[in-house]
Amino acid sequence: MIRSGPIRVKVFPMQKVIPPELRIDVTAKPLVLSGAALSRADGAVVLLEKTASPGKALQKLPQAAMWRKLLRAHQRSGQESPILVTRLPNRSQTLVAVGFVKPGASGFERLELAGKLAKEVLQPGVARLQLHANEFTAPGERAAALEAVLSAVLAHAAPMPEQKSKPAVAHDLSHVDIADRASPLYDRSRAMAAGNHLARWLAALPPNVLGSIAYRAALQELARREGWSFKFYGIPQLEKIGAGAFLAVARANPHRGAGVVRLTYKPKRTRQGAAGIALVGKGICFDTGGINLKPHRGMYTMHGDMQGSSVAVGTLLALTRLAASYPIDCWLAITENEIGPNAFRPQEVVRALNGVTIQVVHSDAEGRMVLADTLTLASREKPRFVLDFATLTGACVNALTDRYAGAFTNRAGLHDWLQQTGRHSGERVWCFPMDEDFDKELECPGADVLQCTLDSKGDHILASRFLSRFVEASVPWVHFDLAPSERKGGLAHVPTEMTGFGVRYAVHLLGDADALDAQLRSLA
């Protein structure tokens, strides 16, 4: 039976849909690592540069004999440079974790160590936390290591949505004192933490809380709070402009609340001649797979299939907090992928917004359908750079596991920069080829392009070839297939299953306007 008449969708209280702001004071000022300083904190992390003799480095710590004894105990059990944790015998019983940082450690290695240290010290009763590091040999490594620990502490401290009858109190952290001069590095860390928290929180919300209607309302509220303009392309408008690829996916929804949200950030002072950039995100609030229904394991975490969109909006939030000097548009394709009598089916042919006709092969390849029209909307505005984020293909996870994201670009000259930013930021990406001849696989007799192939061979590459048809060729574009968005136990410094992977990366990529200009100019 086809349901008719208005369907009421319950919208949950906004305070549950938008995460609470993290109220932790972060200050950076030079502070000598002494017994007296540590006694003023409830907890501390101490970073030492890893050397051939870790015992020697411990010599400089207060209570050195106690630390060396602890190290020897670990070394007897075969650990060369373990994490050492103990409470100091002072009036605060300060809980201290000591970690050894390998010289030349990668961004990922620093974050992973930082995550372990943060877990040790974020215990109930620890309200005031100090972060210390001794001198490192290479310039910049000390601050980078401290920044990683700050990121990890903020990631661990950020609450995640829960609706328990008796909420658990996770920690008491209220102050972080970094023993270093104030630095833009730490400001950036806080901005990235806010963006990452938003991305993870939204992705973790149950699908009966974050349906497409509630999601749109939450984005409108965020726009009001952050000073972004908000525009919504709803079903009637998408019908009018002919966004057939998006509409095919939204067709089985029992409501007409799906659509494309456009959030716009405008800087107070724009750099001269700075055209805007566009962030695009896949926001499938729940993916059943559609009429080609997913099996139960595959469907279990599909409330997180909107993480591309939450990473895009998390990146927008972080760049807003950092007062980015260029305009940013954020385009979010928001709908469910449902089953039902109206669901789109294999062999249907639909016409996308830019006129390209698509023959449907698999209803679970809905991400590329909604992104197709959203990328057209975004790239028609002629931004100088488009980045899209999506939890798009299982093939990408098969190729990279859930530790790296895949990157695909219509400007191969960007490969080095994209991968270097991954190594540097600690959120790693790997560039895949997307030569034109892959299009052969998507040729089809009855339409311009096949949505995908029947098997999943190289589906991450074919999906990016498919998407490239909907991006104006004159616009540099990078597509990120977010394989690490969901991972048991988290990844690197982030402890939760929904990782918000991509915000930290994108802020490293876009946060320095001069570096971004230089990269884009090199393409000209």
Ligand SMILES: [Zn+2]
């Ligand atoms: Zn799907």
